[in-house]
Amino acid sequence: MEGIEERGVKEVDYLAEERAGAQFHVHSMKIFLAGGQHEYEVSTRIANLVANDPVFAKEDRARISRKELYKNSLKKAGHAWKIILEKGLTEEESMRMRAFIDEPNYTDLHWGMFITALKGQATEEQQHKWLRQAYKLAIIGCYAQTELGHGSNVQGLETTATFDPSTDEFVLNSPTLTSTKWWPGGLGKASTHALVYARLITDSQDYGVHAFIAQIRSLDDHIPLPNVTVGDIGVKFGNGGYNSMDNGLLRFDHVRIPRENMLMKLARVTEQGKYERSNKPRQLGYGAMVYIRQGIVAEASVYLSRAVTIAVRYSAVRRQFGGKDDKAEVQVIDYRTQQHRLFPLLATAYAYRIVGFWMKWLYADVTERLNNNDFSNLPEVHACTAGLKSITTSVTADGIEQCRKLCGGHGYLCASGLPELYAAYVPACTYEGDNTILLLQVARFLLKTLTQVASGTKPVGTAAYLGNVQHLTSVNCEVSQGKDWLNPSVLLEAFEARSARMAVACAMHVAEAPDSELAFEELSPELVEAARAHCQLIVVSKFIEQAQKDLPGEGVKQQLEVLCNLYALSLLTTHSSDFLATGYLTGTQVSHAKDQQKALFSCVRPNAVALVDAFDHTDHYLGSALGRYDGDVYTHLYKGAWKDPLNESVVTEGYHEYLRPVLTQQLWGPTSKL
Numbered sequence: 001m002e003g004i005e006e007r008g009v010k011e012v013d014y015l016a017e018e019r020a021g022a023q024f025h026v027h028s029m030k031i032f033l034a035g036g037q038h039e040y041e042v043s044t045r046i047a048n049l050v051a052n053d054p055v056f057a058k059e060d061r062a063r064i065s066r067k068e069l070y071k072n073s074l075k076k077a078g079h080a081w082k083i084i085l086e087k088g089l090t091e092e093e094s095m096r097m098r099a100f101i102d103e104p105n106y107t108d109l110h111w112g113m114f115i116t117a118l119k120g121q122a123t124e125e126q127q128h129k130w131l132r133q134a135y136k137l138a139i140i141g142c143y144a145q146t147e148l149g150h151g152s153n154v155q156g157l158e159t160t161a162t163f164d165p166s167t168d169e170f171v172l173n174s175p176t177l178t179s180t181k182w183w184p185g186g187l188g189k190a191s192t193h194a195l196v197y198a199r200l201i202t203d204s205q206d207y208g209v210h211a212f213i214a215q216i217r218s219l220d221d222h223i224p225l226p227n228v229t230v231g232d233i234g235v236k237f238g239n240g241g242y243n244s245m246d247n248g249l250l251r252f253d254h255v256r257i258p259r260e261n262m263l264m265k266l267a268r269v270t271e272q273g274k275y276e277r278s279n280k281p282r283q284l285g286y287g288a289m290v291y292i293r294q295g296i297v298a299e300a301s302v303y304l305s306r307a308v309t310i311a312v313r314y315s316a317v318r319r320q321f322g323g324k325d326d327k328a329e330v331q332v333i334d335y336r337t338q339q340h341r342l343f344p345l346l347a348t349a350y351a352y353r354i355v356g357f358w359m360k361w362l363y364a365d366v367t368e369r370l371n372n373n374d375f376s377n378l379p380e381v382h383a384c385t386a387g388l389k390s391i392t393t394s395v396t397a398d399g400i401e402q403c404r405k406l407c408g409g410h411g412y413l414c415a416s417g418l419p420e421l422y423a424a425y426v427p428a429c430t431y432e433g434d435n436t437i438l439l440l441q442v443a444r445f446l447l448k449t450l451t452q453v454a455s456g457t458k459p460v461g462t463a464a465y466l467g468n469v470q471h472l473t474s475v476n477c478e479v480s481q482g483k484d485w486l487n488p489s490v491l492l493e494a495f496e497a498r499s500a501r502m503a504v505a506c507a508m509h510v511a512e513a514p515d516s517e518l519a520f521e522e523l524s525p526e527l528v529e530a531a532r533a534h535c536q537l538i539v540v541s542k543f544i545e546q547a548q549k550d551l552p553g554e555g556v557k558q559q560l561e562v563l564c565n566l567y568a569l570s571l572l573t574t575h576s577s578d579f580l581a582t583g584y585l586t587g588t589q590v591s592h593a594k595d596q597q598k599a600l601f602s603c604v605r606p607n608a609v610a611l612v613d614a615f616d617h618t619d620h621y622l623g624s625a626l627g628r629y630d631g632d633v634y635t636h637l638y639k640g641a642w643k644d645p646l647n648e649s650v651v652t653e654g655y656h657e658y659l660r661p662v663l664t665q666q667l668w669g670p671t672s673k674l
């Protein structure tokens with residue numbers, strides 16, 4: 001329904017036939033996926049701005065050295081800041097620009113965590129002092145929490161901040177090798193300041209981990225301050241990827257900072273060294289992590305949809321087998337196995353877009369509540385952000401790798417864009433909380449909620465279904481044919497029943513054990529699965545909610561319904577053992593789900609290319625010869641190969657030293673260099 005001319009490309013469109021077959025209004029879907037007309041316009045404008053600026057080119061990223069990559073990332077960050085100031089970009093526009101530049105750098109941590117933590121944990125006076133500087137980038141901050149010895153166990157951190165009343169200062173110290181700060185992004189080379197999480201000691205008493213601001217580099221010449229040891233931790237996984245970030249190490253040797261550098265909104269130390277807590281929950285000290293986790297959830301769909309766009313377009317262009325009697329060979333997208341691996345990921349990218357919108361709403365809602373001193377839904381928000389961060393990043397990382405395999409051999413080339421995408425994305429399964437640790441947090445929340453339900457408290461929000469636990473643990477599924485699975489309330493009840501039953505089984509086990517902590521540990525694999533089931537239910541329920549709403553644009557609602565059903569049924573068939581083991585479904589009902597899932601593949605097939613077009617990724621952003629909008633894959637793979645530095649000379653460097661002696665059988669002769 002949409003002409004390629006709109007993209008300014010007239011010469012060739014190998015995917016034109018695919019696009020012509022779409023059964024919905026692609027432009028309306030684009031607006032829906034962008035989050036609205038305004039968001040769509042901002043995204044389009046900023047995507048083009050980035051794509052047309054040579055400083056933001058990214059073709060060579062997988063080929064250049066780490067040093068060059070890092071220096072380039074500094075150049076890009078500086079250039080982006082210049083544009084933000086010169087054009088007076090809004091926060092929304094700046095965030096879009098960050099996304100389209102598509103290269104992690106120190107500003108992510110500065111804006112995402114340093115400033116967020118200051119806003120959440122600094123007093124007004126402290127905010128006045130530090131935020132003014134930080135907003136101008138007159139200081140660059142990082143978030144220095146993780147240490148060489150501890151990351152997940154935040155309460156186990158070893159760096160100390162000991163108060164000295166004689167000088168009204170804290171003394172920051174790294175007492176052991178394992179207390180070395182290790183991993184903070186932006187710390188290695190860029191930051192001038194660090195938000196340091198350290199054990200607060202005053203009057204010989206340890207009050208646990210608190211946040212302190214420490215200047216680590218000179219504002220004149222960027223040289224580390226005395227008694228501060230700081231540097232980069234080294235090359236990370238993959239070419240390009242997260243290597244544009246200077247994840248750093250940091251040690252303090254009795255470094256003194258003013259008492260006022262402790263962030264004092266949640267707790268303070270007086271001049272006399274007295275420790276005083278505010279009446280706010282100490283967990284607010286974890287607020288920056290909650291903020292980034294929700295941001296990561298909102299971003300998951302972007303990454304997954306990029307991989308899926310590449311794999312769908314390429315699968316429509318690529319042909320293998322068949323082709324007898326003058327017929328073209330079969331497009332690989334028409335193979336059922338390809339559809340079975342690819343279309344659920346397409347549906348997942350849509351599901352995560354919808355849950356990402358909801359997550360933003362949830363975060364805005366909790367922020368407003370916290371501002372009004374209402375802390376009641378903090379545990380639920382923590383469980384949602386932690387759990388959804390965990391499942392969306394794991395599925396997205398695995399999904400990118402699956403898309404690479406779906407592109408066969410060419411997917412393994414950096415020219416496909418997929419290896420780099422995977423390398424850049426996969427640390428999301430670890431940073432901001434290891435995904436298993438985060439699911440265990442959700443499991444604790446579920447057990448607590450069930451205990452509260454047993455004592456008559458009504459659960460709210462995403463846990464509300466647990467208030468219906470008696471029904472959900474006794475009801476039988478009524479599906480008797482494939483089509484029954486298309487009923488949203490049937491799907492919803494299946495996911496609620498599965499999640500409630502898994503949580504209840506764990507809760508009973510733990511409650512009956514003499515030592516509940518030991519039982520929790522023994523049962524942790526099952527608890528992780530129960531938590532996953534709960535999080536999948538959240539996504540399914542948000543997708544169903546959205547698919548039931550009326551939306552502008554011919555066929556848009558119908559496509560969302562198809563994708564919603566496909567998403568839910570793909571989860572159900574993949575995790576059928578849960579549904580069967582909890583006794584909610586029979587084997588026959590699972591078979592019906594599989595049949596229905598297959599029927600849905602046929603509904604997706606004619607729309608697949610248009611459904612990925614609707615994500616509206618520019619060719620610059622995709623950075624993929626396989627995922628190009630025009631489908632001109634082979635020309636660009638071929639041209640790209642000739643740009644490789646190895647092809648700069650016809651006869652390779654090293655020929656005379658190392659190849660010729662082999663070929664001329666002179667390996668052991670007097671002139672051999674080997």
Ligand SMILES: CCCCCCCCCC/C=C\CCCCC/C=C/C(=O)SCCNC(=O)CCNC(=O)[C@H](O)C(C)(C)COP(=O)(O)OP(=O)(O)OC[C@H]1O[C@@H](n2cnc3c(N)ncnc32)[C@H](O)[C@@H]1OP(=O)(O)O
Pocket residue numbers: 080094095098107108109111112143145146151152153154155185283284286287289290292295296299378379382430431432433434437441444
């Ligand atoms: C040009 C413009 C640019 C603009 C840029 C903007 C960028 C924005 C978007 C950026 C997006 C992506 C960028 C990604 C960058 C990522 C960089 C990575 C950073 C990091 O990794 S920072 C370090 C993260 N570390 C962790 O996540 C550690 C994980 N561990 C923990 O969170 C905890 O310690 C724990 C959850 C494992 C808890 O362990 P425990 O020992 O039990 O802890 P306690 O402290 O005792 O707490 C227990 C009770 O507290 C509750 N709890 C725990 N966490 C939270 C929370 N976050 N919120 C609320 N409540 C919480 C827990 O439930 C317990 O409650 P209970 O006592 O049971 O009631």
Ligand SMILES: Cc1cc2nc3c(=O)[nH]c(=O)nc-3n(C[C@H](O)[C@H](O)[C@H](O)COP(=O)(O)OP(=O)(O)OC[C@H]3O[C@@H](n4cnc5c(N)ncnc54)[C@H](O)[C@@H]3O)c2cc1C
Pocket residue numbers: 109143144145146149150151152153182183184185242247427430431432433434436437524
């Ligand atoms: C690219 C990247 C960027 C980062 N940026 C920052 C940053 O800016 N600032 C910062 O402070 N940190 C940062 N980090 C650190 C990150 O937050 C931690 O690595 C993360 O929280 C995981 O902690 P860990 O490394 O201690 O893992 P560990 O906890 O040591 O995990 C190792 C394994 O043990 C398992 N495990 C651990 N405890 C338990 C348990 N109780 N029960 C069951 N299994 C368990 C985990 O599941 C995992 O499989 C970054 C990390 C990466 C990779």
